[in-house]
Amino acid sequence: MKSDMEVDNMKFKKTIIISIVISVILLICSLLLPNINIDKDTIGYNGNDTYNIKAYNTIRDINKYIKISDNIDKKMLGNYQVTVKVRYLFYRYNKVFDIKVVDKVKPEVELKGNNPSYVCPNKDYDEEGYTASDDYDGDITDKVNIEKNGNFIIYSVKDSSGNKNEIRRSIIFEDKEEPSLTLIGDDNIVIYKNSKYIEKGYTAIDKCDGDITDKVIVTGTVDTNKVGTYTINYKVVDNSGNEASADRKITVRERPSYYGNGSIYLTFDDGPSYLTKEILDILDEEGIKATFFVTSGGEYVKRAYNSGHTIALHTSSHKYSYVYSSEENYFNDLNTVSDSVYNSIGIRCKFIRFPGGSSNTISRNYNKGIMSRLVNAVTNKGYVYFDWNVDSNDAGGDGNNSNKIYNNVINGLSHNKTNIVLMHDSANHRGTVNALRDIIRYGKDNGYSFKAITNDTPVVRHGVNN
Ligand SMILES: [Zn+2]
Structure with missing residues (x-):
């Protein structure tokens, strides 16, 4: 039999031993306990950003005993999980980390126009424009906030994740441009x-x-x-x-030696029209006289006559199919314009010009030989007909091209002839009006004198072709 003392002593020893064993086990366990850490809880949207998991215990690195998986979609902002499966010795568990995909990138603001921008003193800056874009939100130009701050304009913008950016434009109130x-x-x-x-x-x-x-x-x-x-x-x-x-x-x-030998007779057909007034103004300002072959009388004809210009007759209708279908029609039309002019200025004109000129061939379409008969008939009635020998061609395809009209006239002028210049003052001859002053100046500078047709003017006539 063991004494009570002996029994107690044995119990005590047993307890000590168990305690030591437990302590050793706990110590071993604590030395082996896996620690699982993640280095971040957010990662950047759509970038190269990634997380790192570290597994270790007091003794060593145990990364190779874990398996990592996640449900992260980097193209979508949001909350995701990273699951770490631990299988190490007797440890068997899953550790889950929360991780967020976030937009960490600042939006970009870009300015259009100048920076710095020069603005007239005392004037407001006119916005030259800007754009803002974000890697996640796309175009956020409409979210740009503009703030004027002295000599700066601040363009600031915030993306949907709260990332901010701003850019400044400096405004210099100074006129740098020469007039x-x-x-x-x-x-x-x-x-x-x-x-x-x-x-x-x-x-x-x-x-x-x-x-x-x-x-x-x-x-x-x-x-x-x-x-x-x-x-x-x-x-x-x-x-x-x-x-x-x-x-x-x-x-x-020095003036050329031929100076003063040539005459220019400017003649205007088919008027009067509102342009006749402008032509008369120019002729008045330049102090020269011209001749108008008119289709009617009227206010401007009266003014032209009173200013000393020569009024001559074209025809009233100017319709080839009518005037050249018979001598009777021609004289009817001529008499109509003659009466109209007579009512305006009280005289009967004797100078005439045939529509299309005496050389026209269009009259053949209506009456063969009529021009041959008309040139005699008008002469017998006391009329004197004029054609032309300088054609401004203002009734041609480039009728509104004043440069061409000018060149046609000045190239046709000569000091060795009586220059009768054909132009038109009916309503669609703006080009003629625009060229007129330069034509007159050219003539003056080159020693020509400008005249209106009178009894002393040598007749200029084409040959008759019908
Ligand atoms: Zn005509």
């Missing part, structure tokens, strides 16, 4: 000695100050009595001190 100075007319002019130099003018427009033509300073003179080259300088300075300058060169030449 635009434009000379009216040629910048290189040739005139003859003793003729008149006519300044055609200029315009000056400034971006900030508007029309500053009245600030243009013109320096330089042209002495038309002296052969030479002269320069007229035009200068303008805007309110901010920007300067523009232009020169016009005027060459004064």
Whole structure:
């Protein structure tokens, strides 16, 4: 029999041993216990961003004993899970981490136009435009907030995930642009000695100050009595001190020896119309006389006559199919216009021009040989008919091209002939009106004199073709 003491002693020893064993087991367990960590709880949308899982215990790395899986779709913002399966020694469990796919990228703002942008002093900045885009939201231009801040404009934008960005445009209130100075007319002019130099003018427009033509300073003179080259300088300075300058060169030449030998008879057919008034204004301003082959009388015919121009007859209807179908019709039409003019100015005109000219062939379509008979018939009645030998061709295809009309006329002029120039003043001949002044100036500068048809004018006639 063991004594009670002995029994107690044994119990005690047993307890100690169990305690030690448990402690050792616990110690081993704690040394082997897997630690599973994730390095982040958010990852960036659609990028290369990823998470890392680390598995270890006190003794060593146990990454190879775990299996990682997740349900992450990087193309969609949202909450996802990463599941780590632990299978290590006697450990068997799953650890789940929450992870969010988020948009961490700032939107981009881009400015259109200039930066810095120069704005006229005392004017408002006109927005030149901008765009904003986000990697997740796409185009978010409409979310841009614009704030004016002194000499800056701040364009800020926030994407749906709260990422912000901003860009600044600096505004400089300063006129840096020089005015635009434009000379009216040629910048290189040739005139003859003793003729008149006519300044055609200029315009000056400034971006900030508007029309500053009245600030243009013109320096330089042209002495038309002296052969030479002269320069007229035009200068303008805007309110901010920007300067523009232009020169016009005027060459004064000796007049050619033929000067003064040629005459030009400007003749206008088919009027009057509202353009007749403009033509009369130009003729008045230039102080020259011309001849109008009219289809009726009226206010402008009266004015032309009173101004000393020659009124002559064309026909009333100007309809080839009517006037050239018989002599009777022709004279009916001629009498109609003659009466109409008579009512306006009280005289019977004797100068006439056949529609299409005496050489026309269209009359063959209506009456063979009628022109041969008419040229005699009109002469027998005391009329004098005129054709032309310089055709402005303003009734041709380029009737509204004043440059072509001008060139047709000046190329047809000669000092060795009586220049009878065919032009038209019916309502669709704007090009003729536009070319007229330059034609007159060319004639004057080249020694021609302008005349209206009178009894002394040598007749100019085509051959009859029907
Ligand atoms: Zn005509």
